[in-house]
Amino acid sequence: MCGIIGFTGELDAKNVLLEGLESLEYRGYDSAGIAYFNDDGIHTIKTTGKVSSLREKVEAAPKFHSTCGIGHTRWATHGGVSDTNSHPHTFGKVTLIHNGIIENYHDLETKLAAEGKYPVSQTDTEIAAMLIDHLYQGNPMKALKEAIKYLEGAYAFCVLFADKPGVIYCLRNGSPLVACHCEKGSIIASDMVALIKYSKEYFVLPEQHIAVLTKDQITVYDINDKVVSPKMLYVNWDLSAAMKGGYPHFMLKEIHEQPEALRSTIIPRVRKGNLPDLSGDGLPHTIIDSINRIIITACGTAMHAGLIGKVMFERLLRIPVTVEIASEFRYQNPIMDNNTLVITISQSGETADTLAALRLAKTSHAKTLSIVNVKGSSIARESDYVLYTHAGPEIAVASTKAYTAQLSCLYLLAFSFALEKGKVTEEECSKEMEGLLQIIPAIEKALTFDVLAKDISKNLKDCEDLFFIGRGLDYALSCEGSIKLKEISYIHSEAYAAGELKHGTLSLVTEGTPVIALATQSNVYSKMISNIREVRARGAMVILITNGNVTVDSSIYDYHFALPHLSDDFAPFTAAVVLQLLAYYTSVHRGLDVDQPRNLAKSVTVE
Ligand code: AGP
Numbered sequence: 001m002c003g004i005i006g007f008t009g010e011l012d013a014k015n016v017l018l019e020g021l022e023s024l025e026y027r028g029y030d031s032a033g034i035a036y037f038n039d040d041g042i043h044t045i046k047t048t049g050k051v052s053s054l055r056e057k058v059e060a061a062p063k064f065h066s067t068c069g070i071g072h073t074r075w076a077t078h079g080g081v082s083d084t085n086s087h088p089h090t091f092g093k094v095t096l097i098h099n100g101i102i103e104n105y106h107d108l109e110t111k112l113a114a115e116g117k118y119p120v121s122q123t124d125t126e127i128a129a130m131l132i133d134h135l136y137q138g139n140p141m142k143a144l145k146e147a148i149k150y151l152e153g154a155y156a157f158c159v160l161f162a163d164k165p166g167v168i169y170c171l172r173n174g175s176p177l178v179a180c181h182c183e184k185g186s187i188i189a190s191d192m193v194a195l196i197k198y199s200k201e202y203f204v205l206p207e208q209h210i211a212v213l214t215k216d217q218i219t220v221y222d223i224n225d226k227v228v229s230p231k232m233l234y235v236n237w238d239l240s241a242a243m244k245g246g247y248p249h250f251m252l253k254e255i256h257e258q259p260e261a262l263r264s265t266i267i268p269r270v271r272k273g274n275l276p277d278l279s280g281d282g283l284p285h286t287i288i289d290s291i292n293r294i295i296i297t298a299c300g301t302a303m304h305a306g307l308i309g310k311v312m313f314e315r316l317l318r319i320p321v322t323v324e325i326a327s328e329f330r331y332q333n334p335i336m337d338n339n340t341l342v343i344t345i346s347q348s349g350e351t352a353d354t355l356a357a358l359r360l361a362k363t364s365h366a367k368t369l370s371i372v373n374v375k376g377s378s379i380a381r382e383s384d385y386v387l388y389t390h391a392g393p394e395i396a397v398a399s400t401k402a403y404t405a406q407l408s409c410l411y412l413l414a415f416s417f418a419l420e421k422g423k424v425t426e427e428e429c430s431k432e433m434e435g436l437l438q439i440i441p442a443i444e445k446a447l448t449f450d451v452l453a454k455d456i457s458k459n460l461k462d463c464e465d466l467f468f469i470g471r472g473l474d475y476a477l478s479c480e481g482s483i484k485l486k487e488i489s490y491i492h493s494e495a496y497a498a499g500e501l502k503h504g505t506l507s508l509v510t511e512g513t514p515v516i517a518l519a520t521q522s523n524v525y526s527k528m529i530s531n532i533r534e535v536r537a538r539g540a541m542v543i544l545i546t547n548g549n550v551t552v553d554s555s556i557y558d559y560h561f562a563l564p565h566l567s568d569d570f571a572p573f574t575a576a577v578v579l580q581l582l583a584y585y586t587s588v589h590r591g592l593d594v595d596q597p598r599n600l601a602k603s604v605t606v607e
Pocket residue numbers: 299300301302345346347348349350351354397398399400484487602603604
């Protein structure tokens with residue numbers, strides 16, 4: 001949530017900041033602002049709306065030339081969306097931007113009021129600016145270190161002190177900050193996408209450390225003022241990966257990037273004889289030996305990937321697996337011990353609830369393994385083991401390629417654990433792996449449904465309610481289909497286990513109600529067809545998705561996607577593509593902002 005950027009160096013700060021904010025906009029987009037040093041001090045320009053509105057305001061402002069500044073794109077938490085509540089916030093000598101939440105801002109506000117200091121905005125961030133200014137007596141490091149003692153919550157700050165021109169002070173506790181120094185100066189941001197134009201090498205600012213950026217260098221200090229050298233990381237994608245590349249939206253581009261994302265995620269993990277090999281990820285194959293219970297915890301789409309993982313793990317390992325919504329799990333006093341494996345899944349690696357769930361698991365001595373897309377992110381760093389999805393940057397708020405890449409990691413784990421536990425022979429495992437490899441060309445074929453999905457979704461654009469139904473793996477995938485449609489088309493939908501409909505919800509199915517019916521699993525295929533007949537008899541408009549071109553009574557559906565045939569376990573990969581395309585085009589037909597849907601942000605770093 002919220003994107004932040006800071007630059008000091010030889011380039012025009014205006015361009016670096018605005019371009020950086022454009023690339024970070026997916027993190028929050030209700031308002032934006034910049035602050036920069038000019039000859040006569042710090043200037044701030046901010047506005048509600050998107051970065052394009054900020055750009056207009058900046059272009060219209062009297063000419064400035066600055067080489068040092070900070071920028072912010074906001075996802076409101078405290079205080080409504082208004083120019084005043086937008087960042088940066090200035091108090092006294094301090095101007096700052098913030099990503100996170102100051103939980104005790106009200107107490108701090110009361111204390112500052114007793115000193116005769118009052119904010120002008122309704123934000124927690126301004127209180128942080130006031131506090132730091134209150135503690136500032138000419139030594140920024142000292143003021144920031146002092147502030148840590150008072151501040152509760154999550155924060156990443158970039159701070160300008162009016163009497164320290166050309167220098168940016170950054171402090172991190174909970175919310176992400178990555179930085180790099182390049183030929184043209186020093187740059188820091190919430191996410192690597194804003195840095196990639198300048199460098200492929202970067203570091204993650206460690207928790208409770210302060211980074212001081214000057215045009216010549218970045219110095220990182222720990223809480224005891226000791227200079228530290230954070231580990232340098234390297235991204236294997238380039239600027240083009242973070243651009244639309246001719247597609248009208250990032251979401252469509254990312255849907256089409258799935259074959260490549262899966263290739264990069266799976267192929268390096270296949271060894272001779274078509275067997276899974278996770279040793280390159282530092283995963284000892286013995287990790288599963290003492291495990292008698294697996295808990296998968298995550299949020300949203302990542303949690304839906306876990307639902308599919310559960311089916312695969314239980315089927316292959318015969319170990320009980322539960323899937324827990326991270327925001328619930330963290331407060332449920334869950335049962336875990338050192339024989340429990342807790343798998344957290346996260347694209348961003350920064351989701352606050354998932355991170356808290358991971359930390360909770362660690363306190364119970366459970367083994368922790370994470371499936372993460374962003375290198376060096378908090379969840380990746382704090383887990384005992386990490387399996388990275390190599391999906392490349394995912395910019396659209398709706399997760400697509402990260403989801404299928406997460407599924408592929410779960411399958412790799414399931415096969416590798418089953419082999420280690422002796423639940424499958426090498427020969428059987430190799431056959432499963434062959435199935436996994438086949439999903440790549442199958443997804444390429446599924447992508448050719450683009451035109452059909454575009455056409456069919458015209459029938460969805462005006463509906464108010466919609467159902468996704470399925471059984472087994474198809475039910476798990478229905479949950480994902482439903483959230484995808486909801487978040488970008490704003491159409492209400494529900495995912496239902498098909499056999500459960502008649503226990504209440506069938507009363508909502510009337511003439512014309514769209515029902516997207518997944519029937520890819522042969523063990524429940526005939527049951528599923530009966531369930532489709534039930535909704536059909538109530539007048540439902542049925543969009544049927546099958547695994548391969550099965551013979552099916554054409555009177556039970558209006559539209560039919562016959563997916564390229566795969567063995568049942570792998571059908572969620574291709575079916576997911578069709579559901580993503582249906583959601584995408586429904587949103588497009590409704591004329592909505594596909595990549596940046598209302599009220600949402602890509603990386604949910606607050607509770
Ligand atoms: C996906 O389309 C959603 N925008 C959302 O549910 C997302 O998957 C969830 O917030 C978890 O994010 P993470 O993978 O970065 O942890």
